[in-house]
Amino acid sequence: MNAHVAPQAAAAGSPPKSSFSVERSTRLGTATMVFFAVSLGFSVSMPFWADASHLRLLTELACYFVMAQMWNLLAGYGGLVSIGQQAYIGIGGYALIVFANMLGINPFFSVLLCGFVAALLAMPISQVVFRLPGAAFAIGTWAVAEILRLVVANTTALGGGSGVSLVALKEFERSTRESVTFWISISASYASVLFVYLLLRSRFGLALTAIRDAEVASQSQGIDVKRTKFLVYLISAFGFGISGGLYFLSNLRISPDAAFGVSWSPLIIFMVIIGGVGTIEGPLLGAVLFFLLSKVFEDYGTWYLTALGLIAVIVTIWFPQGLWGFVAKRFDLHLFPVQRRLRLLRGPSGKP
Amino acid sequence: MMIWVDAVMQGVLIGGLYALFAMGLSLMFGIMRMVNVAHGDMVILMAFLGLLMTEAFGLGPFAAMAVVVPIAFGIGYVLQRGVLNHTISKDPLRSLVVTFGISIVVQNLLLEFFSADTRAIASGGLESQSVALAGNLAAGVLPLIIFGSAVLLTIALQQLFGNTTIGRAFRATSDDPGAAALMGVNNAHVYAFATAIAIGILGIAGIFHGMRTIFSPTDGPAQLIYAFEAVIIGGMGSFWGTLAGGVILGITQAIGARIDPGWGVLLGHVTFVLVLLFKPNGLFPKTR
Numbered sequence A: 001m002n003a004h005v006a007p008q009a010a011a012a013g014s015p016p017k018s019s020f021s022v023e024r025s026t027r028l029g030t031a032t033m034v035f036f037a038v039s040l041g042f043s044v045s046m047p048f049w050a051d052a053s054h055l056r057l058l059t060e061l062a063c064y065f066v067m068a069q070m071w072n073l074l075a076g077y078g079g080l081v082s083i084g085q086q087a088y089i090g091i092g093g094y095a096l097i098v099f100a101n102m103l104g105i106n107p108f109f110s111v112l113l114c115g116f117v118a119a120l121l122a123m124p125i126s127q128v129v130f131r132l133p134g135a136a137f138a139i140g141t142w143a144v145a146e147i148l149r150l151v152v153a154n155t156t157a158l159g160g161g162s163g164v165s166l167v168a169l170k171e172f173e174r175s176t177r178e179s180v181t182f183w184i185s186i187s188a189s190y191a192s193v194l195f196v197y198l199l200l201r202s203r204f205g206l207a208l209t210a211i212r213d214a215e216v217a218s219q220s221q222g223i224d225v226k227r228t229k230f231l232v233y234l235i236s237a238f239g240f241g242i243s244g245g246l247y248f249l250s251n252l253r254i255s256p257d258a259a260f261g262v263s264w265s266p267l268i269i270f271m272v273i274i275g276g277v278g279t280i281e282g283p284l285l286g287a288v289l290f291f292l293l294s295k296v297f298e299d300y301g302t303w304y305l306t307a308l309g310l311i312a313v314i315v316t317i318w319f320p321q322g323l324w325g326f327v328a329k330r331f332d333l334h335l336f337p338v339q340r341r342l343r344l345l346r347g348p349s350g351k352p
Numbered sequence B: 001m002m003i004w005v006d007a008v009m010q011g012v013l014i015g016g017l018y019a020l021f022a023m024g025l026s027l028m029f030g031i032m033r034m035v036n037v038a039h040g041d042m043v044i045l046m047a048f049l050g051l052l053m054t055e056a057f058g059l060g061p062f063a064a065m066a067v068v069v070p071i072a073f074g075i076g077y078v079l080q081r082g083v084l085n086h087t088i089s090k091d092p093l094r095s096l097v098v099t100f101g102i103s104i105v106v107q108n109l110l111l112e113f114f115s116a117d118t119r120a121i122a123s124g125g126l127e128s129q130s131v132a133l134a135g136n137l138a139a140g141v142l143p144l145i146i147f148g149s150a151v152l153l154t155i156a157l158q159q160l161f162g163n164t165t166i167g168r169a170f171r172a173t174s175d176d177p178g179a180a181a182l183m184g185v186n187n188a189h190v191y192a193f194a195t196a197i198a199i200g201i202l203g204i205a206g207i208f209h210g211m212r213t214i215f216s217p218t219d220g221p222a223q224l225i226y227a228f229e230a231v232i233i234g235g236m237g238s239f240w241g242t243l244a245g246g247v248i249l250g251i252t253q254a255i256g257a258r259i260d261p262g263w264g265v266l267l268g269h270v271t272f273v274l275v276l277l278f279k280p281n282g283l284f285p286k287t288r
Helices: A007-011 A027-048 A052-077 A086-102 A107-129 A134-153 A167-171 A174-201 A203-213 A215-220 A225-251 A256-260 A264-275 A281-296 A298-318 A322-331 B002-032 B039-056 B061-082 B093-114 B141-163 B165-175 B177-182 B187-212 B217-234 B239-259 B261-278
Strands: A020-023 A341-344 B130-132 B138-140
Touching (some): A086 A134, A134 A256, A134 B093, A134 B217, A174 A203, B002 B138, B039 B217, B141 B187, B177 B187, B239 B261
Antiparallel strands (some): B130 B138
16 A cells, blocks of 8 residues: 655646645544554453453463564565564563563563663664665574574573573462553553554654655655664564563563574464555454464464465465455555545536 | 594585575575575475485485486476566565465475474485595595585586576576566576576485485474575675585584584574674675
């Protein structure tokens, strides 16, 4: 979905100025926001009445929401296709261990710090991977995640190859732990969606979509392409750091393979691709779909993954807009209107 | 002292295998700006095909190679013409996701049919033969054969690129696919032929890999990363550079492993990062 930009129509001369308007919000978008607020309230109340096992599942889903949203921002909007975002999941997870287990900081507060650590480490890492052109960037990020995995596996203080448990949570009662973890994960997933939505509606978002659609042209219009991409990379690292911290906060145990393993990447990428890359709704839809499928087909391990790989291939080649892209196009549905849409009004002659 | 000389020599020899993995990656990136994420899984797939030929049909490893290479060539051609040609664009997203999808499919099908057990291709005693060199230094016959093949294939690819009609078409489409098409080059065929060569080489590389060491269905990603690092260290667009990149990666891994077994692969990765930081175009970039 391209950004529709208005000035061309005015420059073309014929329609007088009053005959078109630039639409930035839709009625449906407002409805979404209302639903958003209501569902948030509903979710927050869940620990008081819902089953603990459901809370755990929803916490996992919330982590996927954040990851999918952040990968989509990076690849779908920033044009930075990475196969190595598990680097920041791992950094977040291990930062949690360092803060909570070793430094004695409140583990729930530590999750927020995990995001900052990830963003901080993303600065030097970006200096390396940004030197790789296009498709090579993707493999470079993966190599970085491998390096981190090996470094951690060779560091005895972090538990080495066999990993370490989050013992800092012992001092909390089980129900407190589960409720607070759930609240943090719910806030993180809502915040990530809201953040991406507001970001894309801002000046920065306009620059981002412009770069996605035509990098050279946007540079010539004065957009600092390198800086914009760098910022997107940092934001994405922050989000992945938070979700990594959260995931292992609810998992209670971390190992280098679980944290930095490449098996994260197909999950996240396939969620976004199947849901619809380059939209806010797509990753959400993809994450829910993926989550449900994985619970239903858990027992068919290899065949399930084979099918998932095939679906990703088929969707990418023949339905590149994904599920949500199809819905949006077919029904002109935009739950999160981020683009500026030109609406032609009826002129005095009755013609648009 | 001798142990370091030995480490360097073993590193050079294993570097030949990395170069064999890397050539196809370099070829595909050079011509189509495409990175085949499934490249490492193709190495393992060919190793399993080799295993099938030797165990089920009783072929020797080199006879198996003669069967697997044409199969690999065919797989490469069909894969590119039927699937990957649809993903070529300036945006790397589509080709990356599609080849990543293929990687997952290949890995899981191998797991389903061959289980997660580690396997090896019997090479009839070749793996234990060695040639005594100066002092108590010895080089394995199999690693020497692998390295020799890497050098020969580098020469062959360089010749193919420089002195043949298809090589000229490769260079033309790489520079400007639109203009090449206007001059009568069939880009779809050229791309498919390039991938066919890239995967065809893996028919040789995969079987050598299976003869040299044990392998299992999930070993592909590591091979992809080694191949990728060899390409980047050597510099894109030059086959001799890729061979040199493989050798440098092999040497640093071997030296690292002598310092501490846990640090071998890591030191190879570190070399890759250092090259990116200080010579982002690689150590032997194509001068043009």
